Amino acid sequence: MSVLTRPILEINLDHLLDNYRMLAELAKPAVPAAVVKDDAYGLGAEIVAERLYQQAGCRVFFVAHALEGARIAAKVPDAQIYVLQGIGEDSLPCFTETPQLLPVISCPEMLESWKNCAIGDRKAAIQIETGLNRLGFREDELSKLRAADKQLFGLVMSHLACGDEKDHFMNAHQIENFERLKKTYFPELRASLSASDGVFLGKNFHQDMVRLGAAMYGINTAPYRPSQMKNVVTVKAPVLQIARLPKGDFVGYSATYRASSERRIAIVSIGYGDGLPRALSNVGKVLFDCGGKLHEARIIGRVSMDNTICDVTDIPDLKVGDMAYLAADFYTLDDVARDAGTIAYELMSRLGKNTRFDRRYIG
Amino acid sequence: MSVLTRPILEINLDHLLDNYRMLAELAKPAVPAAVVKDDAYGLGAEIVAERLYQQAGCRVFFVAHALEGARIAAKVPDAQIYVLQGIGEDSLPCFTETPQLLPVISCPEMLESWKNCAIGDRKAAIQIETGLNRLGFREDELSKLRAADKQLFGLVMSHLACGDEKDHFMNAHQIENFERLKKTYFPELRASLSASDGVFLGKNFHQDMVRLGAAMYGINTAPYRPSQMKNVVTVKAPVLQIARLPKGDFVGYSATYRASSERRIAIVSIGYGDGLPRALSNVGKVLFDCGGKLHEARIIGRVSMDNTICDVTDIPDLKVGDMAYLAADFYTLDDVARDAGTIAYELMSRLGKNTRFDRRYIG
Numbered sequence: 001m002s003v004l005t006r007p008i009l010e011i012n013l014d015h016l017l018d019n020y021r022m023l024a025e026l027a028k029p030a031v032p033a034a035v036v037k038d039d040a041y042g043l044g045a046e047i048v049a050e051r052l053y054q055q056a057g058c059r060v061f062f063v064a065h066a067l068e069g070a071r072i073a074a075k076v077p078d079a080q081i082y083v084l085q086g087i088g089e090d091s092l093p094c095f096t097e098t099p100q101l102l103p104v105i106s107c108p109e110m111l112e113s114w115k116n117c118a119i120g121d122r123k124a125a126i127q128i129e130t131g132l133n134r135l136g137f138r139e140d141e142l143s144k145l146r147a148a149d150k151q152l153f154g155l156v157m158s159h160l161a162c163g164d165e166k167d168h169f170m171n172a173h174q175i176e177n178f179e180r181l182k183k184t185y186f187p188e189l190r191a192s193l194s195a196s197d198g199v200f201l202g203k204n205f206h207q208d209m210v211r212l213g214a215a216m217y218g219i220n221t222a223p224y225r226p227s228q229m230k231n232v233v234t235v236k237a238p239v240l241q242i243a244r245l246p247k248g249d250f251v252g253y254s255a256t257y258r259a260s261s262e263r264r265i266a267i268v269s270i271g272y273g274d275g276l277p278r279a280l281s282n283v284g285k286v287l288f289d290c291g292g293k294l295h296e297a298r299i300i301g302r303v304s305m306d307n308t309i310c311d312v313t314d315i316p317d318l319k320v321g322d323m324a325y326l327a328a329d330f331y332t333l334d335d336v337a338r339d340a341g342t343i344a345y346e347l348m349s350r351l352g353k354n355t356r357f358d359r360r361y362i363g
Numbered sequence: 364m365s366v367l368t369r370p371i372l373e374i375n376l377d378h379l380l381d382n383y384r385m386l387a388e389l390a391k392p393a394v395p396a397a398v399v400k401d402d403a404y405g406l407g408a409e410i411v412a413e414r415l416y417q418q419a420g421c422r423v424f425f426v427a428h429a430l431e432g433a434r435i436a437a438k439v440p441d442a443q444i445y446v447l448q449g450i451g452e453d454s455l456p457c458f459t460e461t462p463q464l465l466p467v468i469s470c471p472e473m474l475e476s477w478k479n480c481a482i483g484d485r486k487a488a489i490q491i492e493t494g495l496n497r498l499g500f501r502e503d504e505l506s507k508l509r510a511a512d513k514q515l516f517g518l519v520m521s522h523l524a525c526g527d528e529k530d531h532f533m534n535a536h537q538i539e540n541f542e543r544l545k546k547t548y549f550p551e552l553r554a555s556l557s558a559s560d561g562v563f564l565g566k567n568f569h570q571d572m573v574r575l576g577a578a579m580y581g582i583n584t585a586p587y588r589p590s591q592m593k594n595v596v597t598v599k600a601p602v603l604q605i606a607r608l609p610k611g612d613f614v615g616y617s618a619t620y621r622a623s624s625e626r627r628i629a630i631v632s633i634g635y636g637d638g639l640p641r642a643l644s645n646v647g648k649v650l651f652d653c654g655g656k657l658h659e660a661r662i663i664g665r666v667s668m669d670n671t672i673c674d675v676t677d678i679p680d681l682k683v684g685d686m687a688y689l690a691a692d693f694y695t696l697d698d699v700a701r702d703a704g705t706i707a708y709e710l711m712s713r714l715g716k717n718t719r720f721d722r723r724y725i726g
């Protein structure tokens with residue numbers, strides 16, 4: 001028996017580390033921090049953080065939730081771990097038990113909570129609003145901070161809204177706001193404005209610290225030119241069955257595809273239950289590597305929970321057990337996301353959560 | 364400190380069991396089987412299977428992958444567990460170690476594998492193609508089965524393509540195919556054609572066994588009339604910050620929303636990293652329960668990985684720490700899915716995978 005049934009998720013840690021090093025070099029002398037929130041975009045926060053710590057010397061990490069920070073803390077023993085969603089009643093125990101966790105404080109209410117809890121001797125970060133209109137102190141709130149409040153912080157940060165569009169007016173607007181607010185309220189504080197996308201925007205966006213996430217995971221955060229990142233994620237799945245599709249027959253739920261001529265179809269063992277977007281129904285594609293030559297096969301009908309059907313009429317040599325590529329170096333998650341009408345960030349976060357994958361780390 | 368930071372996923376097991384019982388009653392005297400693949404659509408296969416086994420007497424389960432069957436086997440000691448993706452090299456150890464697992468055989472190649480492995484004394488199921496054109500023996504393949512091959516099976520099954528559309532021509536087409544093929548090739552075998560949607564189509568669709576999945580989890584699989592199912596999933600998340608949005612300001616990534624007048628916004632601690640579809644950007648909504656009165660707030664700007672921003676101008680009493688409902692009895696996953704351009708099956712499968720939720724079982 002040589003046929004497989006489960007889909008495979010390959011995560012290339014060598015490429016991830018190469019991407020980190022490339023971005024860190026580009027941002028020098030800014031301190032590189034690694035964003036490993038959302039389980040390292042689904043790729044496994046513990047192993048990713050450990051490698052970055054041990055093999056690339058990373059000593060600052062960002063997570064969204066305290067819980068995520070607690071999960072990686074033992075792997076990065078003397079690193080700082082900033083918690084972007086800050087501190088609340090539900091995360092207080094995590095902060096208490098894990099001295100490395102530092103909350104990012106985003107509004108006056110959260111600052112009061114932080115001041116009132118007994119672990120307030122750590123230096124928190126303060127998030128300030130510069131144009132994204134998401135979490136962050138607005139200027140009227142900054143103006144009310146007392147000198148003693150400002151002493152609580154070790155980092156001032158903000159976040160770009162349009163860093164992936166090189167000439168977007170928001171970039172100039174946000175850096176102007178950031179530098180003005182920093183100078184006015186936190187002239188001596190270490191500053192961080194940019195995530196991966198900002199690294200490519202030039203020196204003035206680097207400030208004292210850059211937060212490396214998406215591009216480190218292989219996503220092109222500068223889509224105005226070809227990607228400079230190495231691909232990290234490969235998704236493949238076995239062909240479970242090949243069948244003749246008679247002319248006039250329908251395929252899949254709601255009969256959304258009808259064969260206008262006789263076709264040959266392959267049923268591939270991956271579906272939206274594995275994180276493949278259902279939005280790829282009738283528009284996406286899978287690829288087959290037949291002796292080094294790539295063949296595209298169009299997805300036909302609806303992607304279902306466990307299976308995806310594609311048209312392999314033009315790939316006569318294909319047989320049951322062959323592997324279909326859903327994402328790879330030659331068809332990256334950026335490409336898949338474009339076909340599915342979303343962004344690679346969302347796709348990666350979905351795929352990585354699924355326990356049905358045979359998950360393989362390379363490197 | 365009374366403010367929370369993490370989103371909450373509530374799963375009402377009482378409602379799930381009520382749905383199962385209602386569907387089982389409707390399908391009598393057909394045997395009810397429970398579909399707990401994809402980790403019970405993300406809701407937790409172990410706990411769901413255990414409850415169905417212990418409290419509702421369920422003795423037949425369906426999973427997609429052998430691995431999923433192995434995970435629940437100990438909770439349902441003398442139940443049959445059918446494995447829809449069948450058997451392969453990667454699942455052979457699971458089958459060997461877990462005597463309850465029965466493969467669903469869908470093509471001649473897989474039948475050969477099954478015959479060649481040493482555990483062939485269990486009665487498998489055979490999947491036959493009746494119109495969906497997904498996994499299943501085509502008629503030319505059935506006609507080549509030998510009498511000895513047919514002895515290997517204990518169940519003949521197929522699957523409806525359009526069972527959620529009461530008057531779709533495919534339903535009549537598929538039941539005609541199913542009954543003809545069954546009579547010709549497996550006249551004595553126990554038969555199963557329908558999942559939840561088929562239960563509502565009438566007696567002839569019930570056959571000997573129905574496979575209860577989506578409707579059991581609260582999804583309306585008969586959307587041509589109001590749902591008869593009890594809601595199982597509630598998703599809520601805390602408001603981390605409330606802020607003034609000046610006229611002319613932009614919100615979120617790529618600045619896709621601009622305020623045409625001054626607004627008041629709430630930043631809610633949930634994003635696509637938690638499984639909330641990014642497709643809800645600028646079109647979805649969240650609800651707030653203010654003293655028993657529901658208020659809708661439109662999602663503005665892009666849903667990001669950890670946060671979602673909504674317009675709460677018309678909810679003046681709202682404060683930091685209040686909970687936003689992303690899905691609930693009054694705004695079900697069917698409703699959310701419609702707003703996001705997908706189906707509740709995909710949404711549920713995504714949400715349930717995320718470990719950042721404070722996951723709470725009711726019942």
